[in-house]
Amino acid sequence: xxxxxxxxxxxxxxxxxxxxxxxxxxxxxxxxxxxxxxxxxxxxxxxxxxxxxxxxxxxxxxxxxxxxxxxxxxxxxxxxxxxxxxxxxxxxxxxxxxxxxxxxxxxxxxxxxxxxxxxxxxxxxxxxxxxxxxxxxxxxxxxxxxxxxxxxxxxxxxxxxxxxxxxxxxxxxxxxxxxxxxxxxxxxxxxxxxxxxxxxxxxxxxxxxxxxxxxxxxxxxxxxxxxxxxxxxxxxxxxxxxxxxxxxxxxxxxxxxxxxxxxxxxxxxxxxx
Numbered sequence: 702x703x704x705x706x707x708x709x710x711x712x713x714x715x716x717x718x719x720x721x722x723x724x725x726x727x728x729x730x731x732x733x734x735x736x737x738x739x740x741x742x743x744x745x746x747x748x749x750x751x752x753x754x755x756x757x758x759x760x761x762x763x764x765x766x767x768x769x770x771x772x773x774x775x776x777x778x779x780x781x782x783x784x785x786x787x788x789x790x791x792x793x794x795x796x797x798x799x800x801x802x803x804x805x806x807x808x809x810x811x812x813x814x815x816x817x818x819x820x821x822x823x824x825x826x827x828x829x830x831x832x833x834x835x836x837x838x839x840x841x842x843x844x845x846x847x848x849x850x851x852x853x854x855x856x857x858x859x860x861x862x863x864x865x866x867x868x869x870x871x872x873x874x875x876x877x878x879x880x881x882x883x884x885x886x887x888x889x890x891x892x893x894x895x896x897x898x899x900x901x902x903x904x905x906x907x908x909x910x911x912x913x914x915x916x917x918x919x920x921x922x923x924x925x926x927x928x929x930x931x932x933x934x935x936x937x938x939x940x941x942x943x944x945x946x947x948x949x950x951x952x953x954x955x956x957x958x959x960x961x962x963x964x965x966x967x968x969x970x971x972x973x974x
Contacts, residue, residue: 716804718742726939854897889959904942905965
């Protein structure tokens with residue numbers, strides 16, 4: 702989608718720190734639709750991952766199509782981070798119309814027999830609690846704006862495929878993301894009364910860098926197996942879920958409320974697992 706569908710609207714998108722990421726793809730899509738962008742990132746998290754951090758200046762330069770871009774480095778494990786981010790975005794732009802909660806914690810996970818309380822709490826804090834609190838902060842600032850902007854509020858949560866099949870070795874991450882999928886209808890029912898539409902997207906396996914190869918035969922076997930589990934012979938790319946998200950936050954998506962939508966390109970989950 703492109704054009705002026707989102708002209709005059711402000712989109713707050715979290716987890717926009719890498720050009721290979723879903724957050725960046727969503728931001729580019731919304732920028733092409735005329736949205737102003739407030740994006741967040743947390744480089745220390747990326748630096749600890751196998752794929753490493755990206756050049757933030759290059760990330761932001763890639764969003765130059767947006768009428769205006771503001772950004773902030775923020776750690777969502779901080780309980781006050783959601784409030785800080787929303788207050789900062791409202792101070793910068795005057796209002797926020799769209800929230801895409803794309804940030805998540807990676808790593809520090811394992812099987813049922815590996816996890817401990819610290820692992821669970823770390824994922825719950827970032828992957829679920831901060832998303833709920835960011836949504837609350839958005840709804841509070843949105844409601845204060847009055848009825849003239851009713852039906853323009855949009856919230857997108859991101860979950861994973863844990864409701865469709867096993868996610869071995871990711872107990873902490875999958876359980877935290879399951880909170881969002883499980884709470885979608887309840888929170889959506891509360892938000893729609895304020896003119897805010899909430900939906901949750903499961904992007905399926907998307908190559909955000911972790912499928913780009915590996916040094917061992919075993920890692921390459923996994924890469925080939927994931928790609929082979931798709932009818933098109935490739936895993937998703939970030940722009941695949943970004944297209945759906947762009948439609949959902951537009952006026953055309955206003956009648957879709959409280960859904961967990963799987964956009965997996967025909968992924969043959971049984972064959973892979």
